[in-house]
Every structure is written in C-alpha cells, then in structure tokens.
Amino acid sequence: MTHNDNELSQAEPSPVEPLPVELDLVLTGIAHGGESVGRADDGRVVFARYGIPGERVTVRVSNPDPEARMWRGDVVAAHEASPHRVPHVWPAADPLSRGTTEAGRVAVPGGADFGHIDLAHQRELKTRIVAEQLARIGGIDVNETEYSGVLPPLTDTAGGLGWRTRMAYAIDEQGRIAMRQARSHALIPTPTMPLEHPKLAALKLGEVDLTGLEKIELAVSNTDEPPLILAVPTLTETGEETRAARSAIKRLSNHIASNTTANQDHDAPAASIALLNQVRGAASDGRGRVERITGRTWLTQTVPTQTAQTQLAQRQTGQRPTAGSYSYRVTGEGFWQIHSSAPETLMHDVMTYAQAQPGQRWLDLYAGAGLFTAALADAIGERGEVISIEGAPGTHRDAKRNLKDAPQARIVQDRVERALAQLGHNGGGGRSRGSGRNRRHRKAAIDGIVLDPPRAGAGKSAINRMLALEPGRIVYVACDPAAFARDARQLVRGGYRLESLTGRDLYPHTHHIEIIALFTPTP
Numbered sequence: 139m140t141h142n143d144n145e146l147s148q149a150e151p152s153p154v155e156p157l158p159v160e161l162d163l164v165l166t167g168i169a170h171g172g173e174s175v176g177r178a179d180d181g182r183v184v185f186a187r188y189g190i191p192g193e194r195v196t197v198r199v200s201n202p203d204p205e206a207r208m209w210r211g212d213v214v215a216a217h218e219a220s221p222h223r224v225p226h227v228w229p230a231a232d233p234l235s236r237g238t239t240e241a242g243r244v245a246v247p248g249g250a251d252f253g254h255i256d257l258a259h260q261r262e263l264k265t266r267i268v269a270e271q272l273a274r275i276g277g278i279d280v281n282e283t284e285y286s287g288v289l290p291p292l293t294d295t296a297g298g299l300g301w302r303t304r305m306a307y308a309i310d311e312q313g314r315i316a317m318r319q320a321r322s323h324a325l326i327p328t329p330t331m332p333l334e335h336p337k338l339a340a341l342k343l344g345e346v347d348l349t350g351l352e353k354i355e356l357a358v359s360n361t362d363e364p365p366l367i368l369a370v371p372t373l374t375e376t377g378e379e380t381r382a383a384r385s386a387i388k389r390l391s392n393h394i395a396s397n398t399t400a401n402q403d404h405d406a407p408a409a410s411i412a413l414l415n416q417v418r419g420a421a422s423d424g425r426g427r428v429e430r431i432t433g434r435t436w437l438t439q440t441v442p443t444q445t446a447q448t449q450l451a452q453r454q455t456g457q458r459p460t461a462g463s464y465s466y467r468v469t470g471e472g473f474w475q476i477h478s479s480a481p482e483t484l485m486h487d488v489m490t491y492a493q494a495q496p497g498q499r500w501l502d503l504y505a506g507a508g509l510f511t512a513a514l515a516d517a518i519g520e521r522g523e524v525i526s527i528e529g530a531p532g533t534h535r536d537a538k539r540n541l542k543d544a545p546q547a548r549i550v551q552d553r554v555e556r557a558l559a560q561l562g563h564n565g566g567g568g569r570s571r572g573s574g575r576n577r578r579h580r581k582a583a584i585d586g587i588v589l590d591p592p593r594a595g596a597g598k599s600a601i602n603r604m605l606a607l608e609p610g611r612i613v614y615v616a617c618d619p620a621a622f623a624r625d626a627r628q629l630v631r632g633g634y635r636l637e638s639l640t641g642r643d644l645y646p647h648t649h650h651i652e653i654i655a656l657f658t659p660t661p
C-alpha cells in the first residue's frame with residue numbers, strides 16, 4: 139500500500155500484522171542463503187538464521203503469515219547446541235546475546251551470519267550447499283564430477299578474520315560509521331568489525347564524527363600504499379556537497395593526519411582520501427565522479443605469477459619456477475576481489491582448469507580490471523589472443539592500462555551479451571564447423587572461455603551465445619550457487635559436462651561461497 143492509499147483509506151481498518159511467534163524445533167538442513175531449515179509442528183517449513191543443522195532451538199518468526207507455506211525467523215535460543223557452535227567471532231553480531239527489536243527481529247548487524255559456527259564446519263556446510271543447489275536447480279550430481287568441496291583460500295587469514303580488503307559503511311544520524319541490521323534498513327554503529335583488514339581497522343574511523351557524509355568506502359591493497367577512503371557526501375537538491383559534508387571531510391583529513399602510525403613516514407598520509415559523487419551511477423559502475431582530496435585515487439594490487447600451471451610446466455621441463463608478480467592498477471570505484479587472498483587463489487584455480495596453451499584464443503568475460511586476462515595472455519603468448527570483455531567504463535579503463543604491454547590481449551568495453559553476439563557474427567568460433575571450415579574460421583575458433591559474472595549469473599542469452607562459439611573449455615567463476623546451478627544446467631543441456639568443481643571459502647564467517655568450475659564438451 140502506498141502512502142497516499144493509506145491516507146485515502148483512513149476509515150478502513152488497517153490490516154492486522156500477525157504477532158511474532160516462537161517455535162521450538164529441530165534444525166535438519168541448510169539452505170542456499172545460509173539459513174538452517176526445520177519444520178514446525180504443523181509441518182510448515184521454517185528457515186532460521188543463526189542456527190546449525192542438528193540443533194534443537196527456539197526460532198522467533200517476526201511475521202508469521204498463517205497462509206504462508208514457509209516461515210522465516212531467527213534462532214533466539216539453542217537448547218541442544220551443535221558441537222560446532224562457538225562464541226561468535228564478532229560479539230556485537232551475536233544473535234543469542236543481543237535480543238530482538240520491537241518488530242521481533244534479532245538486532246544484530248549483517249555481514250557475519252556464520253560467525254557462531256567453527257570455521258571447518260562452515261566449510262562443510264558450504265560444501266553441502268553447493269552440492270544441493272547443483273542437484274536441485276542444475277539437475278547435476280556432484281558425485282559424477284571431480285568435486286573437492288569448499289576449500290580454504292590459498293592463504294588463509296588467522297581464524298578467518300581480517301580478510302576484507304574492501305568495506306562500505308553507512309553513516310548514522312550521529313555521524314558514526316554503521317552497518318545495516320540484517321534484513322532491515324536500521325543502522326547499527328560499528329566502530330570495529332573483525333573481518334576488516336587490519337590496515338583498515340587501524341584507521342580508527344569509529345573515532346571521527348562523519349556527519350555530512352552518506353557513506354564511506356574503504357579499500358586497501360597488498361602493497362605498501364596507504365589505504366584509500368572514498369567519502370560519499372550528502373548532496374543539496376542541486377547536487378552540490380552540503381556544508382556539513384565539507385566539514386566532515388576536514389575532520390576526516392585531520393583525523394587521518396594525526397593517526398599516522400609509528401612505522402610510516404612522517405609526511406606520508408596514513409590514507410588517501412577522495413570524494414565519490416555517486417549522483418549519476420553506483421560506484422561499481424565506475425561512473426561515479428572521483429575527486430582527489432589527498433594521496434591517490436587508485437590502488438596498486440599485485441598477484442604472484444606462479445600459478446599452478448606455470449610451476450608445473452616449469453618443473454616438467456626441469457626449470458626453476460620463476461618468481462614475479464602481475465601488477466594491477468584499480469581505481470577507487472573499480473572492481474577488485476574482496477578477500478586478501480582471492481586474487482591469487484582464483485588465478486591459481488582458473489589457470490589450473492584452463493590449461494591454456496601457446497597460440498590459443500580465449501575469452502575473458504566479465505573481466506574486471508584484467509585479473510585473469512593477464513595470466514591468460516601469458517599462457518597463450520604473443521601468437522595467441524585473449525579478448526577481455528568488461529562493461530563498467532572505469533574498470534575497463536583499468537584493464538586497458540593493466541594490459542597495455544600485452545599485444546595479444548584485446549580489451550573491449552561492452553555488455554557481454556552484445557559482445558558475444560558480435561563475435562558470433564564475425565567468425566567468433568565454431569570448432570565443429572568441420573570439413574567445410576576455411577582457414578579464417580579455424581584461426582578464429584575460441585579455445586576457451588573464462589567467465590566471472592556478477593551474483594545474478596550470466597543468464598540465458600549470454601550462455602546461449604557462449605554455446606554457439608563451441609569453446610573447448612569453459613571455466614566458470616561464480617559467487618552464487620543458485621545462479622551458477624541455473625547456468626550450469628543450461629551448459630549441460632547445451633552439450634557440456636561439469637568435469638571439475640572447487641569451492642573456495644573467500645567469505646569466511648558469512649554464508650557466501652565462491653565456486654570455480656570446469657565444463658568441457660560431452661564426448
């Protein structure tokens with residue numbers, strides 16, 4: 139009902155919200171979004187956050203619609219706790235000690251919904267979630283594929299903490315950095331957050347009054363560069379920063395200047411600061427206007443070149459593996475992986491599955507700043523070609539800079555769906571064009587595709603266009619098991635089999651999962 143509807147119908151009785159109910163039940167399964175699943179006495183399915191399968195719990199359902207086939211709620215007491223239940227890694231986010239709001243919801247910040255489960259068991263549950271989603275949505279049995287389960291990242295952080303190299307905080311009415319309450323717009327002040335990278339925590343932004351800012355985004359690289367703070371100001375109706383925003387930037391700059399730590403140069407800022415004006419688009423679109431205040435507006439990220447593939451090849455030929463790293467420039471608002479070990483872990487897994495060979499032709503779809511493009515370009519060498527497709531303008535500019543010394547890398551800014559359609563028309567591939575194919579087509583065939591789409595997956599049209607190119611290998615990097623399972627089903631129906639599958643725990647203490655999968659043509 140809209141606000142106006144409400145005013146017009148004041149005489150009508152307003153619908154009565156059902157009162158919250160508490161149910162005692164046993165949790166028996168785990169769902170895609172990290173909720174445990176059980177059944178109420180009347181047989182109704184109940185999805186409960188903050189539980190662990192096997193536990194007997196009380197679940198508080200805040201909006202128990204009697205007509206609904208399933209209810210959602212929060213565990214508020216564990217009567218027979220799982221042996222895997224541990225003290226929450228983030229006490230402020232511990233649902234069993236924080237109580238409920240007036241609306242009947244557990245009042246904890248989102249962002250660590252698995253923090254009450256021991257790390258090894260989190261990974262077991264995630265292993266199960268991937269298998270179940272593939273079975274249910276994809277119609278794929280993981281027992282028929284090489285599935286290693288959900289593994290830790292190549293470099294695990296101590297206790298699965300301090301891995302977030304990127305953070306976004308809202309600013310509450312009192313000017314404090316804050317996070318949203320899970321499934322709500324309510325803000326909870328968050329002076330510290332244990333998943334945050336130690337260099338970001340060291341900025342101590344909880345001590346500054348940021349009244350006048352709408353939100354703040356933080357990023358840190360794995361080099362010695364200072365972290366980058368992107369401040370999103372509140373704006374006047376005409377799109378100008380408010381006076382309060384300018385004062386907030388001043389306080390932030392002063393705070394950062396006085397917060398230089400003992401091991402930093404005296405005149406080096408402890409953080410770069412930039413304004414991010416998001417009026418004309420979300421930050422992740424790379425369309426926000428970034429204005430430097432102090433330091434730089436980008437970060438340099440490095441990733442070791444020693445992929446499993448090159449190490450193996452070098453060992454096989456009796457050489458010593460070469461050390462070295464790829465270097466990437468990533469603008470403040472551009473895309474970069476969040477876990478400190480994600481770039482090296484994903485590059486390792488992708489290149490292991492890709493087995494890209496000199497002279498081959500590859501596509502890197504949803505390529506970001508060129509993380510995988512650089513490794514693919516190396517593997518195929520100057521006789522090969524890798525076409526790197528990224529939609530966001532800012533991130534595309536990063537990729538262009540990052541790959542400027544690799545003539546075999548063609549960096550394209552376009553929507554993947556459209557770029558693939560064009561490739562299809564312009565002799566993009568067709569490995570099985572068989573006896574009739576001419577030299578041009580043979581040269582143009584696509585040997586392999588790496589794709590790393592956003593959470594929603596690649597979708598029907600992109601997958602159809604990929605299938606039309608008939609690549610020899612498809613390496614799919616996914617961050618949502620359900621969307622991945624849907625795309626996997628389409629690939630399997632289109633003549634591919636899921637040959638190998640690895641999960642990676644790149645989001646410890648949350649329910650999120652990264653998946654790396656290899657599809658090859660069905661023999």
Ligand SMILES: C[S@@+](CC[C@H](N)C(=O)[O-])C[C@H]1O[C@@H](n2cnc3c(N)ncnc32)[C@H](O)[C@@H]1O
Binds near residue numbers: 510528530591
């Ligand atoms: C999960 S990120 C992966 C980036 C890169 N592979 C990496 O690991 O750094 C997905 C990227 O796809 C881009 N993107 C999203 N939808 C797109 C589309 N339809 N066409 C092209 N790029 C898209 C986003 O801007 C983002 O950079």
